[in-house]
Amino acid sequence: MSRFNDSNVTLAKEIIGRFPRAKSAVIPLLHLAQEQDGYVTRDAMSHIAELVNVTTSEVYGTATFYEMFKFEPIGKYCVNVCTNIACQLVGGWELLEHAEEKLGIKAGSTTDDGLFTIEDVECIAACTEAPAIQVNYRYRYKVTAENLDQLIDDLRAGRLADEIPPHGTLARVRQNTTEAWANTGIEAQAKVDAG
Amino acid sequence: MSENTTANYSLGGQVPTGPKILTSRWESADGHTYDGYVRTGGYTALRKALTTMSPAQVHDEVKASEMQGRGGAGFPAGTKWGFLPADVHPRYLVINGDESEPGTYKDRLLMEKDPHQLIEGIIIACYAFGAAQAFLYVRGEMALAQERLAQALNDAYANNLVGKRICGTDFSVDITLTWGAGAYIVGEETALIESLEGERGMPRLKPPFFPASKGLYMQPTIVNNVETLSNLPYIVNQGGTTFKDLGGATSSGMRIFAVSGHVNKPGVFEVPNGITTFRMLFEAPEYCGGVRVNRKVKAFIPGGASAMWFFDEHLDLPLDKPTVDQAGSMLGSGAIVVMDETTDMVKACWRVVRFFARESCGKCTPCREGTTWLERILHRILTGNGRREDLDLLFEVSESISPGLAWPPRQTTICPLGPSAVSPIASAVNRFRNEFEHYIEHGRAIAGVEYVPMHAGSSHGAHAHV
Amino acid sequence: MSDVNDTEVQETPVVVKTTLSITVDGRAHEAEPGQLLIDACEDAGSYVPRFCYHPRMEPVGMCRQCLVEVEGPRGPMMVVSCMTPVAEGQVARTETPSVKRAQEGVLELLLANHPLDCPVCDKGGECPLQDQAFSHGPGESRFVEEKRHYEKPIPISDLVFLDRERCILCDRCTRFADEVAGDPLISFTQRGNNTQVNTFPDEPFASYFSGNTVQICPVGALTAKPYRFKARPWDLEQRESTCTTCSVGCRTVIQSSRDELLRYQGSDSDAVNWGWLCDKGRFNFENVNSEDRLEQPLMHDGSNLVPVAWSQASAAVAEALKTGKAAILGGARGTNEDAFAWARLADALGIEMRDPQLSDGLPAEVFGLPSASIEEAANATTIIVIAPDLKEELPVLYLRLRDAAEKRRSRILEFTAVSTGLTKYSWKSVPTEPGLQASVVRNTLGEAAVREQLGKGNVVVVVGRASLAESADHTVAALSAVLAEVPGAKVLPVVRRGNVRGAIAAGLGSNSNATEILTAAAAGKLDTLVLLGADPIADFPDTDLARRAISAVRNVISLDTFLTESTARASVVLPASAYGEKEGTTTNLEGRVTSVAQKVTARGTSRADWMVAVDIASRLNVDLGFDSVESIQRAMIATSVFAPMADGGANTREGVLIDQPATALPAVSATAGTHSSYDLRLVVSRRMYDKGASTAHSPSLVGLAQRNVLRVNSADLARIGVASGTSVRATSSKASVSVTVEADDSVGRGVAHLTFNAPGINAGDLIDVNASVNDIKVETL
Numbered sequence A: 001m002s003r004f005n006d007s008n009v010t011l012a013k014e015i016i017g018r019f020p021r022a023k024s025a026v027i028p029l030l031h032l033a034q035e036q037d038g039y040v041t042r043d044a045m046s047h048i049a050e051l052v053n054v055t056t057s058e059v060y061g062t063a064t065f066y067e068m069f070k071f072e073p074i075g076k077y078c079v080n081v082c083t084n085i086a087c088q089l090v091g092g093w094e095l096l097e098h099a100e101e102k103l104g105i106k107a108g109s110t111t112d113d114g115l116f117t118i119e120d121v122e123c124i125a126a127c128t129e130a131p132a133i134q135v136n137y138r139y140r141y142k143v144t145a146e147n148l149d150q151l152i153d154d155l156r157a158g159r160l161a162d163e164i165p166p167h168g169t170l171a172r173v174r175q176n177t178t179e180a181w182a183n184t185g186i187e188a189q190a191k192v193d194a195g
Numbered sequence B: 001m002s003e004n005t006t007a008n009y010s011l012g013g014q015v016p017t018g019p020k021i022l023t024s025r026w027e028s029a030d031g032h033t034y035d036g037y038v039r040t041g042g043y044t045a046l047r048k049a050l051t052t053m054s055p056a057q058v059h060d061e062v063k064a065s066e067m068q069g070r071g072g073a074g075f076p077a078g079t080k081w082g083f084l085p086a087d088v089h090p091r092y093l094v095i096n097g098d099e100s101e102p103g104t105y106k107d108r109l110l111m112e113k114d115p116h117q118l119i120e121g122i123i124i125a126c127y128a129f130g131a132a133q134a135f136l137y138v139r140g141e142m143a144l145a146q147e148r149l150a151q152a153l154n155d156a157y158a159n160n161l162v163g164k165r166i167c168g169t170d171f172s173v174d175i176t177l178t179w180g181a182g183a184y185i186v187g188e189e190t191a192l193i194e195s196l197e198g199e200r201g202m203p204r205l206k207p208p209f210f211p212a213s214k215g216l217y218m219q220p221t222i223v224n225n226v227e228t229l230s231n232l233p234y235i236v237n238q239g240g241t242t243f244k245d246l247g248g249a250t251s252s253g254m255r256i257f258a259v260s261g262h263v264n265k266p267g268v269f270e271v272p273n274g275i276t277t278f279r280m281l282f283e284a285p286e287y288c289g290g291v292r293v294n295r296k297v298k299a300f301i302p303g304g305a306s307a308m309w310f311f312d313e314h315l316d317l318p319l320d321k322p323t324v325d326q327a328g329s330m331l332g333s334g335a336i337v338v339m340d341e342t343t344d345m346v347k348a349c350w351r352v353v354r355f356f357a358r359e360s361c362g363k364c365t366p367c368r369e370g371t372t373w374l375e376r377i378l379h380r381i382l383t384g385n386g387r388r389e390d391l392d393l394l395f396e397v398s399e400s401i402s403p404g405l406a407w408p409p410r411q412t413t414i415c416p417l418g419p420s421a422v423s424p425i426a427s428a429v430n431r432f433r434n435e436f437e438h439y440i441e442h443g444r445a446i447a448g449v450e451y452v453p454m455h456a457g458s459s460h461g462a463h464a465h466v
Numbered sequence C: 001m002s003d004v005n006d007t008e009v010q011e012t013p014v015v016v017k018t019t020l021s022i023t024v025d026g027r028a029h030e031a032e033p034g035q036l037l038i039d040a041c042e043d044a045g046s047y048v049p050r051f052c053y054h055p056r057m058e059p060v061g062m063c064r065q066c067l068v069e070v071e072g073p074r075g076p077m078m079v080v081s082c083m084t085p086v087a088e089g090q091v092a093r094t095e096t097p098s099v100k101r102a103q104e105g106v107l108e109l110l111l112a113n114h115p116l117d118c119p120v121c122d123k124g125g126e127c128p129l130q131d132q133a134f135s136h137g138p139g140e141s142r143f144v145e146e147k148r149h150y151e152k153p154i155p156i157s158d159l160v161f162l163d164r165e166r167c168i169l170c171d172r173c174t175r176f177a178d179e180v181a182g183d184p185l186i187s188f189t190q191r192g193n194n195t196q197v198n199t200f201p202d203e204p205f206a207s208y209f210s211g212n213t214v215q216i217c218p219v220g221a222l223t224a225k226p227y228r229f230k231a232r233p234w235d236l237e238q239r240e241s242t243c244t245t246c247s248v249g250c251r252t253v254i255q256s257s258r259d260e261l262l263r264y265q266g267s268d269s270d271a272v273n274w275g276w277l278c279d280k281g282r283f284n285f286e287n288v289n290s291e292d293r294l295e296q297p298l299m300h301d302g303s304n305l306v307p308v309a310w311s312q313a314s315a316a317v318a319e320a321l322k323t324g325k326a327a328i329l330g331g332a333r334g335t336n337e338d339a340f341a342w343a344r345l346a347d348a349l350g351i352e353m354r355d356p357q358l359s360d361g362l363p364a365e366v367f368g369l370p371s372a373s374i375e376e377a378a379n380a381t382t383i384i385v386i387a388p389d390l391k392e393e394l395p396v397l398y399l400r401l402r403d404a405a406e407k408r409r410s411r412i413l414e415f416t417a418v419s420t421g422l423t424k425y426s427w428k429s430v431p432t433e434p435g436l437q438a439s440v441v442r443n444t445l446g447e448a449a450v451r452e453q454l455g456k457g458n459v460v461v462v463v464g465r466a467s468l469a470e471s472a473d474h475t476v477a478a479l480s481a482v483l484a485e486v487p488g489a490k491v492l493p494v495v496r497r498g499n500v501r502g503a504i505a506a507g508l509g510s511n512s513n514a515t516e517i518l519t520a521a522a523a524g525k526l527d528t529l530v531l532l533g534a535d536p537i538a539d540f541p542d543t544d545l546a547r548r549a550i551s552a553v554r555n556v557i558s559l560d561t562f563l564t565e566s567t568a569r570a571s572v573v574l575p576a577s578a579y580g581e582k583e584g585t586t587t588n589l590e591g592r593v594t595s596v597a598q599k600v601t602a603r604g605t606s607r608a609d610w611m612v613a614v615d616i617a618s619r620l621n622v623d624l625g626f627d628s629v630e631s632i633q634r635a636m637i638a639t640s641v642f643a644p645m646a647d648g649g650a651n652t653r654e655g656v657l658i659d660q661p662a663t664a665l666p667a668v669s670a671t672a673g674t675h676s677s678y679d680l681r682l683v684v685s686r687r688m689y690d691k692g693a694s695t696a697h698s699p700s701l702v703g704l705a706q707r708n709v710l711r712v713n714s715a716d717l718a719r720i721g722v723a724s725g726t727s728v729r730a731t732s733s734k735a736s737v738s739v740t741v742e743a744d745d746s747v748g749r750g751v752a753h754l755t756f757n758a759p760g761i762n763a764g765d766l767i768d769v770n771a772s773v774n775d776i777k778v779e780t781l
């Protein structure tokens, strides 16, 4: 589908400039691509390869290592239910099963209306608030079946739009690139590389 | 086991709580903001270090503090910094905020609730060992932590606390915020470095790739955990020995533990390192207030999913690295998961092994093939298709990953992830062999083992639901 | 002795120990410093099993099969021997019970998901996994779960298939693609147990070096299309030989079964190819097996070429050579012995006009300059490259120089009109328009930074013809400019055809070059033209002159493996045997003589070129003094240039360097004026796959030659108002052709690039070989 739009190209170049070597920006740029399109398109990967001057295969190898990158469209809301040990001990599995029932799909798949995807995920660092889930990486703690139903209904009705942006949006606050940056690290590494 | 601590301890007596040096701002609504931070004494340590201390003096205080790294391995930070070769530049600081070890839950709170404390620690560290650029690598799934850190960095840059000529001194440093994308193994420091270089997060072999000499971009690099660095403002302000004295004889400082599972009040607690016992953490009303429904502890994981499990006889061990090491496990990342008598050990064991099988990076044959095989055998047992010989097979396959199944583990792999998958097996199958045999014979769990979903009230009430 | 200074006598020589003493399985061993333990153990007689380790690539230590025990401060430690450097006093054990247990464990785990399809696997019988499973394996598999499933072999390129079920994820192919070839087009994808090797979706592993991955794959996961299911290893016979596809002269192992060539593998020569081959060299043996090969002599009966007996054909050739004026073109595609025999025949018959090159190479004098070996070039502090795109023309030399720039920190200073494979590895790539090279070189070498770099250490100049559309004088002038500035620089001359240096050393070069010979022929001043494996119509830069020459000569006599456009008009065509069908030696671009081996019976009645020379000599009652490869070699050794072959060095893997007499560069005054802004200066160079016989008659390669397009810098296209992708008329002083134009910013400003001998429009039509440079006008149709 899509390469980066113009404003994202500008942002991408800014991000690349933060690292002593361009390839370091691959993961941040994959996130940016996912933010733009909801998932990582092939064109986006080609565009990233061009921007950081590596092959598409290298971008692809990196991208597919990481679970958060999706290569096909997924739900607008990605509901990640933790079933790892701390959550399992207090009902994580049952919660996952409930979510599957409520949405009528199995973990790993997306509802027909394209609104929800369920994932059975590993520990999300909310163990003392188990069972815990994330929706587009925003937490919900001590989730009961009822909470979950309510959450799904609210999302469907668009009542949480402010709180939970569509899948792909991680950073609603970005690090600024200030001219005040010292960039000493970048310059120094460039010298080392030149040998 | 230390008689002292056991003797000193009595429920209802004085429960050692200690000062809050890391979590002091967790309860305050604006603790994460620049104003809130400065109002509560923030950035004084940085000014002190930059204007009144030489880098060597800062390093000396950190050495004197004897602070052990809080990322899992527990290596003293001051000693680690000392491994940097003299005069090789550029050198980098990489901050490990990838917190993904099951049960571990502290770095996220430190990043969300007190991001400036971490930033201050980062700059102090860079000053101490002469790094001009730091990379703050946050776990990909932690959206709020990323946002809070981005805001905090923007404010810190705007107030000349990061960037060029900090606080009007000659010292300059950049902090680059970046984050992962879902891969537990990237918490391992060399995998983290690979990931920062835009690669697949597969660990490098140490030696030759010790980060301190050949790290990021093959330059000298220090990788420190978020909690480790968050201690630095305190150490600079109060002095290394004051920090040291907060802990017990063989540990130093305060330490954050997350206690989850079958306790009445699961929570994240800052406790004096080395003083408290596990029992107190579980049972004292200041902490978790006992195992739910007054049940007994069947097993607990003392230091994250990678650790060997402990049982009720270990409850009175002090929470200190050497003691726990000696008892055959590790304090790791301060992640304690409590399982009561109703826990299905076969299912618990399978679930932890499944984690490692899913998270293996795939580089080493024994880990890539072995962890999956273990998971599949356990899953077979759990679904009623176990065979008598499976229990021996579990140990045989484990042996191929971690010869001798000893602690600390020997390994045929590059990093300790593979051997970690063996911990739950060595723990659960050895101790609860009957439960596994019951599954194999009858296709189901022994009687009295069940799920009791429970949503106990929050213990520390400091979480904003996000 | 008495007057020797006392102190000197008493001084005991300090023996500097240059090795490290280690103990391997109880045996003392001296290891090289910097060596890896896995290699030291092997040297000490304890072979450590391995999958991921490959001595020509960075170790990754990921298969974990090479674990050994090393004595440490806290007792024995298990380490991967492929990433552990040797150290003084190291004590290693490779056979303890725990080592064996660990290795068996790894093997069992590797086999867990590996299909048991050895009987139908190409690798069956030469597979380290299979071998080790037999010798160390636990036997019966305890893995009762279902194995990993993937779609059966998927093509990852035109030449290579990947079976992901068989893959053991050793990272060899992927490391090769990235580290050695510089084409990271295959990578690990996914993670953990789902890890697989793959390309980016629909972007093939289009690398000139893809075949190497098949050779280094330790299992049968990667297979080569030309070899799949062709033979079982135990049916194969093999001999070591040299590839003569280009002048690098990579060492090979040629393998056959039932008298048919089936596979070429790279052989690891330190001096030359490090075990690597390019895909053309690896797979073009298919042309030897081609149905189209010439099998018997042919003679013109006035209207057609008709088969005749050798006796009749030889007699006709002898007759033709006896009378009138003759010339010999070619000989660079044969062996040293072929060239030597023909040179002696020519001497005896007084044939003076000879040239093994087709005015697309270098003047013979360049070969007599102080010369650098490939190794010296790769170790030079500065490598100056004034040459064609080595990746296209001398692929394995490209690999060596790329390695030098990437790993050894040699710096490449390149002068080129069109970006090359080496451009991105160059310290500095200076755009040079044809005709202006010498002055650009002089200016650049005068820059302070360049001067400083050149002063840092030794300098090697890699020099060859970057374009066939300009006079060789410009190359010589550029080289002279370098040598004037850096008199100590050594020269590595690069030419395309396999045995140019051998043919010149043997005496097939003379004072008249191919242009003079063909000009004479075209003018009717030549009666007989002998083509020794030469096809001037396809290979001579000026197609028009070549055509006119061939049609004007009364007798064209051709020795070749295939009919070509040039042989079509021959009066006599003699079938020549090909590489793999004859014994002998060849000389590469460094002047290194190595052996070529006969592995299969020569096709039909074909003969080696030298046999033809001997036969004709005897018909003319000339005694050449030899009648076999051995006797030719004795005669060669008697000449000073081939004397270094005396001790049999040519039969070793690394070969011997010939003793080229020193020469000086001819003084050339080469200047070309600048062209008008309406014109573009033409650059014509070759690509790896072209219409040449070895590609055209190799079914696996023939489809890889790309159609010719005119490539022009986008700024120039904009200036002349032509859109990329449209058809244009390109007009030179010689001809006017219509061709598709493509914007390509790897082409320098003011320059237009065409490929020589590519399918589609023929670049040779546009070239006037006598012009200093060739300019073209580009107009929309």
Ligand SMILES: Cc1cc2nc3c(=O)[nH]c(=O)nc-3n(C[C@H](O)[C@H](O)[C@H](O)COP(=O)(O)O)c2cc1C
Pocket (backbone or CB within 6 Å): B068, B069, B070, B071, B072, B073, B074, B075, B077, B080, B096, B097, B098, B099, B100, B101, B184, B185, B186, B187, B188, B189, B190, B223, B224, B225, B226, B228, B229, B415, B416, B417
């Ligand atoms: C499999 C594995 C996962 C790890 N995950 C983390 C992690 O999530 N966070 C962390 O700080 N350290 C983690 N570590 C430890 C790091 O490798 C490293 O020791 C630590 O970041 C060093 O920081 P410290 O010295 O401040 O503790 C992990 C180690 C391993 C082997």
Ligand code: SF4
Pocket (backbone or CB within 6 Å): B185, B202, B203, B359, B360, B361, B362, B363, B364, B365, B367, B368, B413, B414, B415, B416, B417, B418, B419
């Ligand atoms: S032990 Fe596992 S996770 Fe660690 S490097 Fe090896 S394969 Fe990767």
Ligand code: FES
Pocket (backbone or CB within 6 Å): C049, C050, C051, C052, C053, C060, C061, C062, C063, C064, C065, C066, C067, C080, C081, C082, C083
């Ligand atoms: S050969 Fe050493 S780990 Fe593979």
